[in-house]
Amino acid sequence: MVLQEQSLPLGGVAPDRTGKYRTDHLLVAEMIAAGSKVLDVGCGDGELLQLLESRGIDGRGIELSREGVNRCVARGLAVVQGDADTDLVNYPDDAFDYVILSQTLQATRQPRVVLENLLRIGRRAIVSFPNFGFWKMRLQLLVGGHMPRTEHLPATWYDTPNIHFCTIKDFVQLCDEINVKMERAVALDLYGRPVPLNLPWWVWNMFGEQGVFLLSRGGAGK
């Protein structure tokens, strides 16, 4: 499933396609059992939520931009205006089966607190983010001497909403630190295709353009 223009919902811009869902969204949808109750944090214009609803999943959303929220609500989706950094505290424990944070972690002020909140209000969390360890990123910094910019992350350093970039390796380390269990991890290449499973972590960290993780609470001792 190769998409001609794989673009990420950064800056509130939705991919202009009809009838086709983004690969990362399809991957997320496959991780969720029908009948589940799901919160999509940073749901953009609701494309993923609509996919989930079409599969019999009870989806809710939070979105920062007023335009995004109103577009979602006008699509009949249950979305509220809110901020991942400040509004997750309003949700009770175990309110959802899954909480999704799609391409938003890097734009939060406190990624660690956000991640902890995701797994407080949801029994599982699905987190995807652009991998700053991707070879193109490394190359730009190493050779060009500039902060990397790609077709998916086109913003310059001074106007980007993304303030907490990390690599797949960094994220795995954070999960270990806060006792979060990784149930599934998938790295997607530049075309949104999964990087083969049997390759070692360093390959993922080098060739994964983004990482998608299914997380759950770690065992006792937290």
Place this chain on the structure above:
Amino acid sequence: MTNLQSVSSPSIHSEDRAHEADHPTSTVAKFGVEQPLKLDCGIDLAPFQIAYQTYGELNADRSNAILICHALTLDQHVANVHPLTGKAGWWEIMVGPGRPLDTEKYFIICSNVIGGCMGSTGPASTNPATGKAWGLDFPLITIPDMVRAQAMLLDRLGIETLLCVIGGSMGGMQVLQWTAAYPERVFSALPVACSTRHSAQNIAFHELGRQAVMADPDWHHGRYFERNTHPHRGLAVARMAGHITYLSDAALHRKFGRRMQDRELPTFSFDADFQVESYLRYQGSSFVERFDANSYLYLTRAMDYFDIAADHNGVLAQAFRGIKTRFCVVSFTSDWLFPTSESRALVHALNASSARVSFAEIETDRGHDAFLLDVPEFFDIARAFLESAGKARGLDKAGG
């Protein structure tokens, strides 16, 4: 009071208003002594009546009914010519064939609130015990009382569950009361520009309005109808003050600025030199033609008393615990009477109750009144929310 002399005397006579209060130009549901309305103040109101309008047709399985709850100074004449003013219905922009509240798909009901003056029992109605208007002998009513009366009307109409309850301002308060009191009867709720409790500032504005009415010598402690007068100057002042709170600084500036009314230079008098003054006076004088002064006192009081959390041990979320109703909360950026922060507090409580809630804040400079105006973004949201609720309720299969 010289500056108010130009608030013109009403052209609709008080007899017309009094007649409308008892014998409205609407369908009336009468409830006898065996079916009293149990009021929060402890009094059983009986007999009483509810005047209502309907639009569209109820489908076979009675699943397409939408209740509109009207705001403080509005009434049940949502989408038909008003019997007193001859003007178009107050929400024709929203209700009709192909409109967001599509009368070809939904059965729309709007009833005059208890305490109102357009045909539902209120202080302007005749007290059967005396044969004269109730006046201040009418018991104090609350938002829950209004909703209780509406629920009795729906029982009478044989409607168990509403597809949606929708309303703005005081209407939104009734929507929220519906969901708190009868969650199982409300499939979806669309509270607009409202709050779960009336703020101190709003109570203050209401008190200002009530004092203006009561300071009018024509008020006669609420028994003006016996003297064939109406405190129209006091009520007009109340309306003028209220009307300012429904707008915004930006909207007033855009509409009027400091422009003069039919003159180039100030007259050095208290005449309406400014367009904004002239506009307010017009708003005041046209309002008193159709509204009863005592009704204004009662309905503003009902809003003041409204506080859902207070009825649930001070915890708002408890009012909505386990609720299955789908919510769509809407606020407007320039509404300072019911600011977005109030809606946000409601949304937080609904989230804490794991309710299915959408919340949209709509950008407009038109203030609180935006919910009555042509705001396409609001219409799109209302339409989509209703369609989604109808789909979830199987309305498309019901052949409504």
